[in-house]
Amino acid sequence: MSDLAKLNQTYQRLAVAEAELERSAELLNAAKSKREAIRAEILESARRMALTVSGEIKLGGLEAWLRRREMALATADLLREAEGDLRQAEADGSATRNRLSAALSAAAVSQDHSDSYEALLARAQSAVDLEVEHKNLREQLERCEREQASRQSALETATADEAQWDASWAEVCKSCWLGAGGTIPSLATVKEVMDRLAELGPAAQRQAGLADRIAKMEEDKAAFSRELAVMAAELGLDRPAESALRLWALMSARVEEARSKKAEKESKHLALEDQILKDRDLEAEIAVCERRKSEMTQLFGVSSLREAEKKLLMIEQRRDLRRRSSIIEREIRDALSIQDIADVEQMLDAADRPALDSEQVELRARFEDQDRRVRELFTAYSKASDEVDAVDGDSAVAAIDEQRRTVLLEIEDKAFSYFRLRAGVVAAEQALRLYRDKHRSSMMLRASEAFQVISRGAYRGLATQPDKDTEVLIGIGADGSSKLAQEMSKGTRFQLYLALRVAGYHEFAQSRTPVPFIADDIMETFDDFRAEEAFRLFADMAEVGQVIYLTHHQHLCDIARRVCPNARIHELAPPLALESRAA
Incomplete structure (x- = not known):
């Protein structure tokens, strides 16, 4: 009866599904008709826009x-703009070449009127470099002449001071014991004598201290020997003829041997006590086991533990059989809706087994047919529901179209934002390039002069070389060779960096109020000669602003005093600060 009720319900759901399927088919036909009308309207609109549009075009193809x-129109506009830019660039290039040729002619530089703009630019750059080199050489010559005159004057002054000091030294020596022999000793001889006299006092004190320590050590040795003799007598040892250290070693060995034997005795005693406790525990456990064995054998009526184990296994099997029996009994009562198992046994005894078997086979076949039919109907219902959901999508189509338009507007807005930002970046890069081109010549000239001075002529100048979107700095050696900045040694790179900072400071001071120039011990890798040239550059910078140099090297302060007499030294405990100002 339950299966018949389920079958009737299935027939009812099948009828509902067939009705819904017919309704879905009607809605599908209506949707197809509406789609064909929309497609015809789209095709008509496309033909009005362009006669070349195919008659089979769809909405995706039209988009x-x-x-x-739109891409073709944009490409045509870009092509026209590019052609205009090209014509303008060609006109600008021709005008620039004419100006460059006129400038070369005015400067009396040989040229060929058929040369290209690059060739003329190379000739102009060579002429400028040659003139700059000549100017540097002339300035270097003038500086060397001034330095020679200064050093000559300093030499004459030093010679006069030396003669006056020799006369004063002779008078001082004659007035004391140094000139007692009628000869005037040299300064080195007097200095050596003074050093020896200064060393005599500490040496005498060290000698007295060592003698006192030796006496005390001898007393300690005698006292140690006496104590060892007393201890040896107490221990019953014969004192050997060797030194007291031998007796001390023998006594130490005896003491260590006694300690080890005492420790071994204590360890054996503890092990013995531990073993006695373990034996007591084992005896107690054996007594308990024997008592439990007697109880189990008496309970099961056996003579050994192996037979008692078999009894326990049989008890476990009986418990499992009872549990399975109760489970099967409960399942039978639940299936037949009968609470008493005796009634169940009577009903099963009265039942016809062949009839029940044939009925079971028939019901199983009907169940399989109905289950397959239900599955087929559910599949058809699911397909119909999916088709109905797909057709009933007017609002979904509108929502998707609205989202598409929103996304297109966002893409357009972000594209304009990107173009504006890109144009700003290009403008900034162009401005930086123009600024570098405008200020490169004067700043590069100052940096080249400063680098030549600091390196003491090892490098005669600096140059740049284009590398993709940037420029690479190159040092020009005195022999005409070139070297990249990253290929220079650490000290040379520091000198190059200082030269660029000096040139940048002068460039900044020309157009703005100068600010203090502070350097923190940057001459760590400089030798004294290059440090001297660096301080000369600082003195020139001090003519237009303030220069502060921080150091903890005393010899740099001495060099600064010699190169720049107006420099002021401030001792800050412990570092040193060097400040140079304009006179």
Whole structure:
């Protein structure tokens, strides 16, 4: 009866599904008709826009055609702009070449009127470099002449001071014991004598201290020997003829041997006590086991533990059989809705087994047919529901179209934002390039002069070389060779960096109020000669602003005093600060 009720319910659901399927088919036909009308309207609109549009075009194809048309129009506009830029660039290039040729002619530089702009630019750069080199050489010559005159004057002054000091030294020596022999000793001889006299006092004190320590050590040795003799007598040892250290070693060995034996005795005693406790525990456990064995054998009526184990296994099997029996009994009562198992046994005894078997086979076949039919109907219902959901999508189509338009507007807005930012970046890069081109010549000239001075002529100048979007700094050696900045040694790179900072400071001071120039011990890798040239550059910078140099090297302060007499030294405990100002 339960299966018949389920079958009737299935027939009812099948009828409902067939009705819904017919309704879905009607809605599908209506949707197809509406789609064909929309497609015809789209085709008519496309033909009005362009006669070349195919008659089989769809909405996606029309959108692709519109995108291609917009791209073609944009490409044509870009092509026209590029052609105009090209013509303007050619005109600018021709005008620039004419100006460059006129400038070379005015400067009396040989040229060929058929040369290209690059060749003329190379000739102009060579002429400028040659003139700059000549100017540097002339300035270097003038500086060397001034330095020679200064050093000559300093030499004459030093010679006069030396003669006056020799006369004063002779008078001082004659007035004391140094000139008692009628000869005037040299300064080195007097200095050596003074050093020896100064060393005599500490040496005498060290001698007295060592003698006192030796006496005390001898007393300690005698006292140690006496104590060892007393201890040896107490221990019953014969004192050997060797030194007291031998007796001390023998006594130490005896003491260590006694300690080890005492420790071994204590360890054996503890092990013995531990073993006695373990034996007591084992005896107690054996007594307990024997008592439990007697109880189990008496309970099961056996004579050994192996037979008692078999009894326990049989008890476990009986418990499992009872549990399985109760489970099967409960399942039978639940299936037949009968609470008493005796009634169940009577009903099963009265039942016809062949009839029940045939009925079971028939019901199983009907169940399989009905289950397959239900599955087929559920599949058809699911497909119909999916088709109905797909057709009933007017609002979904509108929502998707709205989202597409929103996304296109966002893409357009972000594209304009990107173009604005890109244009700003290009403008900033162009401005930086123009600023570098405008200020490169004067700053590069100052940096080249400063680098030549600091390196003491090892490098005669600096140059740049384009590398993709940037420029690479190159040092020009005295022999005409070139070397990249990253290929220079650490000290040379520091000198190059200082030269660029000096040039930048002068460039900044020309157009703005100068600010203090602070350097923190940057001459760590400089030798004294290059440090001297660096301080000369600082003195020139002090003519237009303030220069502060921090150091903890005393010899740099001495060099600064010699190169720049107006420099002021401030001792800050412990570092030193060097400040140079304009006179």
